[in-house]
Amino acid sequence: MHTESLNTQSTFPTRHSEARPEHPPGIPLAIHDLTVAYHRKPVLWDIELNIPEGKLVGVVGPNGAGKSTLLKACLDLVPLSSGWAHIYGKPYRKNRHRVAYVPQRESVDWDFPVNAIDVVAMGAYRRVGWFRRVGKAENERAMEALEQVGIGHLARRQISQLSGGQQQRVFLARALMQDADLYLMDEPFAAVDAATEEAIVDLLRKLSERGKTCLVVHHDLATVTTYFDWLVLLNMRVVADGPAAETFTRDNLQKTYGGKLSLLEKAAEALRSTPH
């Protein structure tokens, strides 16, 4: 039914664009006039974004810039003060199945008594539905997802006995299980070993080749332009967004990181090390 109404809408482009500017339904993530506040203090202010399909998008900005909140706002996890975020032209709750979320690794208790494959299978819970148990087919898919991130042999291991990198891979495998079109990842590269970092980059590229869109909160300015082909520079507002090479400029970084000198130096260093 929803698909039908969407089709009807798209046959009337004029009316549609009047009601919602810059809102083509094929766009994985469209954000308009979005403001989020905690205790009346704004965290995100008037965010305007259109993320193109199939891109690897890096979300970069200083601590407290609202990067995690931006992802949560797209997922209905925080209340919005104004505006909206649409997934493929619809509110999140109508397009849940097209989005996968990888939260920060520290957001869960890794001493929880479950093993790796249990956590990965959680990615299938929406498909499985209320009251039902995860079946054999879904468990096989979970195993495949674990193999895809290179830790199939750790499937039965309790999650507290995995290294940080392996735990991050479990989270990625869980996102793969969701079989989504848009992946929102909160600092997947934080505190992981080099092999895991490589594996994650590899996975991101594969997803992008299959036309999937990934929005990744990232901290390491030195690798931004090598990992991502689209950038969002965020500091409460969107400072700049667009193709990585054009957006990653000294001027934009200065605006994003403001007077934080040490960070600015880091940024300058990163700029020097890139081919531009």
Next chain:
Amino acid sequence: MNWTGFDTWIVVIGALCAAACALPGCFLVLRKMSMMGDAISHAVLPGLAIAFLVTGTRASVAMFLGAAVAGVLTALFTQWITRFGNVDRGAAMGIVFTTLFAIGLLLIRQAADHVDLDPGCVLYGAIELTPLDLVSLGGLPIPRAALVNGTVLLLNLGIIALLYKELKLSSFDPDLADTLGYPSQFLHYLLMTMVAVTTVAAFESVGSIIVIAMLIVPPATALLLTHDLLKMLLIAVGAAVLSALGGHLGALVVPGWFGFESTTTSGMIALAAGLVFTLAWLFSPKEGVLTRRFREKVGDPGSLPDTNTA
């Protein structure tokens, strides 16, 4: 020691009660909300008192409804005070449950003083007397406490069997639960309702303080012994039953060693639960204190793999 049918009933009631508590208790422990059990077990008192004042009986469904409402309100008020009062959850809980408990005590004192709902009983319970209060189940006379606690145990078992996956998900990663369309708030309040109802059932047998031991100690014991949620639930129930049996035996036997009469069973059950926990802490094959020391001495690296690779 003179074991009678009376003693058997006391153990059965204690076991049913402890097992019913251990099931939701596992999720409380895993959600790091153990003290929420404490808060709710106290805060249900005004719910009980009001239900009692309205209906005039103790054995009614109204009591459970009153308790469930009070339990959910505790969780709700705690959340509000945390959010709007800018205090941490522990402090908010302290404010809410003491206030509600005080209201409950006042209600009982003022309005229900002449009847059989006394504060002492609320605090410590009277499991030794429960086998005297009989009801008929299919023609068989069984203690009402056994029926009530048995029903709650079955109810908890049913809910957890039905919503095992949902409770596991929302306890481990509530944000993911929300994004997948399993509202974590709903599951949270469902759990709080289970705790409230279970607490009320356990109330008159073991009182509102010992019930906390039943909610928390067996699950904490189980967590020392396994890395699997399903096994944790089973072991917690096992530890609960063991504590009930050991507790009553202890109450009959131990005081005799010191030349006293038998002591209160509910207190002994909590003590036995603590003892079972200590044993698990010392000898757990997973990470027992003595087990580890033994391994070090023998030079066996154990089954634990190296976790510090990254």
